[in-house]
Amino acid sequence: MGEFWPVADVLAHLAGRWRVERTVRDLAGGDEGRFEGTTLFSPLPEGGLLHEESGTFTWQGVARPAERTLRFLPGGSPGTADVRFADGRPFHHLDLTAGHHVADHPCAADLYRGEFTVRDADHWRTVWRVGGPAKDLVLTTDYAREG
Numbered sequence: 001m002g003e004f005w006p007v008a009d010v011l012a013h014l015a016g017r018w019r020v021e022r023t024v025r026d027l028a029g030g031d032e033g034r035f036e037g038t039t040l041f042s043p044l045p046e047g048g049l050l051h052e053e054s055g056t057f058t059w060q061g062v063a064r065p066a067e068r069t070l071r072f073l074p075g076g077s078p079g080t081a082d083v084r085f086a087d088g089r090p091f092h093h094l095d096l097t098a099g100h101h102v103a104d105h106p107c108a109a110d111l112y113r114g115e116f117t118v119r120d121a122d123h124w125r126t127v128w129r130v131g132g133p134a135k136d137l138v139l140t141t142d143y144a145r146e147g
Helices: 010-014
Strands: 016-026 032-043 049-059 062-074 080-085 090-095 100-107 110-120 123-131 136-145
Touching (some): 010 049, 010 080, 016 049, 032 062
Antiparallel strands (some): 016 136, 032 049, 080 090, 100 110
16 A cells, blocks of 8 residues: 555544455365454543444355444543453454554454554545464455445
8 A cells, every 4th residue: 555644543543434445365174254244433431442343244145234332532642542352352453554554463363453443534444364273364454334
C-alpha cells in the first residue's frame, strides 16, 4: 500500500459504524472464505470502545451468521489502545500514531501477526497472518466508515 494516514487519537478515530469485508485464505488447503458485515465501536462506561462485529461468513459454499466482540481500552497515549478479547484476556497492543502497526499474538502453538494500515479518515485494513502446526491462514479485512 502507499502512504499511511497517522491517527492522533485511535479511540476517537474508530468510534462509530464500519462496513467490513474480510477474505480468509487457507494457504495449506487452498480454500477461501469471505465475511461481510458491520463493526460498531461504541463507548464503554469505564472508557474505551466495545467492538461488536456481526455479519455472514461463507466457507466452502456454506453461509453462516458470525460475530465477535473485542474491547479497545485506552493505551498509554491517545494514539494507542490495549485490545482485549470480550472476556478481558489480552489480545494485542495497537499504535496507529504512524498510521501503521504490526502486532503479535501467540495462541497455543500458533502465532497471529497482524498488520494494521490506516489509508485515510474513512478506510483502514488489517492483515492477520496465522501460522503454526494447525493453521496456515491469511485474513485480510477492509473497513469503510458508514454514515
